Amino acid sequence: MKPEKTTRQQADESSIEGRFKELNLPFNDREALLESNRCLYCYDAPCIVACPTHIDIPTFIRKISSGNVKGSAKTILESNLLGATCSRVCPVQELCEGACVLNEDHKPINIGRLQRHAMDFADKNKLNFFQRGNPNGLRVAIVGAGPAGLSCAGELAKLGFEVICFEKRPLSGGLDTYGIVVFREPVEISLKEVQMIEELGVDMRNGVEIGKDLLLSDLVEDYDAVLISIGLGKVPNLSIAGEDKEGVFDGLEFIEQTKVKDLKTIKCGSKVVVIGGGNTAIDCATIARRLGAPDVTIVYRRSQFEMPAYEFECEFALKEGVRIQFLTNPVEVEGKDKVEKLKCARVELGPPDLSGRRTPRVIADSLFDIPCDMVIKAIGQEKPYDLLSELKKFGVQEQNGYIVVDPKTNGTSNPKIFAAGDCIRHKGEALTVVAVQDGKIAAASIAKMLLPSKTNGKKTQPPGTR
Numbered sequence: 484m485k486p487e488k489t490t491r492q493q494a495d496e497s498s499i500e501g502r503f504k505e506l507n508l509p510f511n512d513r514e515a516l517l518e519s520n521r522c523l524y525c526y527d528a529p530c531i532v533a534c535p536t537h538i539d540i541p542t543f544i545r546k547i548s549s550g551n552v553k554g555s556a557k558t559i560l561e562s563n564l565l566g567a568t569c570s571r572v573c574p575v576q577e578l579c580e581g582a583c584v585l586n587e588d589h590k591p592i593n594i595g596r597l598q599r600h601a602m603d604f605a606d607k608n609k610l611n612f613f614q615r616g617n618p619n620g621l622r623v624a625i626v627g628a629g630p631a632g633l634s635c636a637g638e639l640a641k642l643g644f645e646v647i648c649f650e651k652r653p654l655s656g657g658l659d660t661y662g663i664v665v666f667r668e669p670v671e672i673s674l675k676e677v678q679m680i681e682e683l684g685v686d687m688r689n690g691v692e693i694g695k696d697l698l699l700s701d702l703v704e705d706y707d708a709v710l711i712s713i714g715l716g717k718v719p720n721l722s723i724a725g726e727d728k729e730g731v732f733d734g735l736e737f738i739e740q741t742k743v744k745d746l747k748t749i750k751c752g753s754k755v756v757v758i759g760g761g762n763t764a765i766d767c768a769t770i771a772r773r774l775g776a777p778d779v780t781i782v783y784r785r786s787q788f789e790m791p792a793y794e795f796e797c798e799f800a801l802k803e804g805v806r807i808q809f810l811t812n813p814v815e816v817e818g819k820d821k822v823e824k825l826k827c828a829r830v831e832l833g834p835p836d837l838s839g840r841r842t843p844r845v846i847a848d849s850l851f852d853i854p855c856d857m858v859i860k861a862i863g864q865e866k867p868y869d870l871l872s873e874l875k876k877f878g879v880q881e882q883n884g885y886i887v888v889d890p891k892t893n894g895t896s897n898p899k900i901f902a903a904g905d906c907i908r909h910k911g912e913a914l915t916v917v918a919v920q921d922g923k924i925a926a927a928s929i930a931k932m933l934l935p936s937k938t939n940g941k942k943t944q945p946p947g948t949r
């Protein structure tokens with residue numbers, strides 16, 4: 484049984500708005516019913532284990548199949564308050580769907596689309612499942628209102644904590660709001676999740692940067708616990724000549740424009756080079772194509788085998804007409820006043836480095852030019868060094884620019900300070916769903932530490948924070 488012919492809609496090429504519409508199709512009721520009935524409701528279901536937030540997937544699917552879509556949405560949100568975002572942005576092939584027992588000879592259950600079906604139903608019917616818990620008199624400060632901060636805030640509010648989120652940007656949601664391409668997740672989805680967290684009683688203070696507008700020491704003094712969920716920073720410099728020329732862009736800023744600005748006002752070159760090999764590079768390149776650039780090339784210094792972007796993302800970029808130039812190292816951005824070409828060198832791969840990937844080595848006398856009028860840097864994100872040096876004063880340890888936590892509790896070496904999300908992710912993949920789980924773990928640990936234990940009426944500390 485095939486419940487759908489295609490999962491992606493053709494972009495409406497006639498207008499720029501059409502090209503930036505959400506790409507993945509939702510199920511209609513009948514398709515959702517048919518697909519949910521394929522699920523085997525496995526005992527010890529591997530899909531639950533593979534989901535970082537451990538959503539009870541068979542149960543939410545069973546509820547859809549029995550017509551209880553409202554109950555299905557509740558099951559999802561009980562484990563993951565950002566279920567609507569995750570249903571759109573999770574790399575399900577690598578997570579729940581990749582683990583589905585129907586993988587071998589049958590198509591895996593389309594878990595992501597079923598989750599979206601339940602989340603869209605909750606949104607359409609304005610369903611609210613949770614309320615703020617009875618006030619317990621304890622206050623928690625959260626620094627950064629991305630997925631990690633929001634998830635922790637929501638869970639704590641349900642337990643009756645007074646939660647204040649300090650967010651430096653005008654809008655909350657972190658990269659879900661500002662970073663994930665709009666044709667994968669429209670901004671409204673992220674903002675509705677922020678609103679849901681606010682409706683739980685969380686006090687969102689936007690435009691407040693900790694370390695600048697308020698000091699970390701104020702928070703540590705005034706609150707019972709502090710969560711650091713600041714993510715990472717902007718794209719680092721390439722450290723090559725000419726990168727300050729007009730026409731060179733930070734990839735994250737480039738993506739952000741398409742989320743917050745009128746698409747018609749965004750300037751894009753006609754010959755665009757994107758530097759990087761991760762999913763952000765793919766996103767920048769596909770955005771440039773959809774903004775109308777006829778010639779878009781990704782330049783990556785290793786081979787396809789080492790490329791960190793998902794295979795399905797690379798395939799998507801190629802289908803969109805993006806060229807990928809492997810084994811190529813940018814050397815200099817050239818041009819009189821603004822970008823005219825990117826000088827590059829050809830590369831060969833040597834032995835593996837510490838990350839296990841083979842080291843790129845420049846081949847002598849191999850320089851060549853790629854003519855372009857726009858260069859987009861998409862080579863990762865900077866570490867939040869400013870706040871890290873503040874945190875050090877409170878005994879919080881860092882390693883290579885990431886905050887060190889006990890993974891069981893997300894507690895730092897200061898018992899009052901917890902951390903979650905990309906800022907602790909020194910290994911493993913940085914994903915929204917992982918940040919959500921980090922926030923949940925931190926919330927549970929904060930509650931365990933601060934709420935009187937049922938047995939002896941004393942405050943307890945979770946392991947690893949003593």
Ligand SMILES: Cc1cc2nc3c(=O)[nH]c(=O)nc-3n(C[C@H](O)[C@H](O)[C@H](O)COP(=O)(O)OP(=O)(O)OC[C@H]3O[C@@H](n4cnc5c(N)ncnc54)[C@H](O)[C@@H]3O)c2cc1C
Binds near residue numbers: 714735
């Ligand atoms: C371009 C791009 C595309 C991505 N696409 C996907 C995807 O498709 N699927 C997926 O699962 N993941 C994706 N990710 C990864 C995902 O977005 C992150 O893993 C996730 O957002 C991490 O959440 P976080 O809360 O740790 O950090 P962030 O989302 O970065 O949020 C941190 C927040 O803290 C705020 N902040 C920082 N410093 C301060 C301060 N001093 N004071 C106050 N506020 C502060 C920031 O403004 C921000 O709002 C993508 C990432 C990028 C960069």
Ligand code: SF4
Binds near residue numbers: 531541583594
């Ligand atoms: S593994 Fe697949 S078939 Fe089994 S419960 Fe999960 S989604 Fe259903």
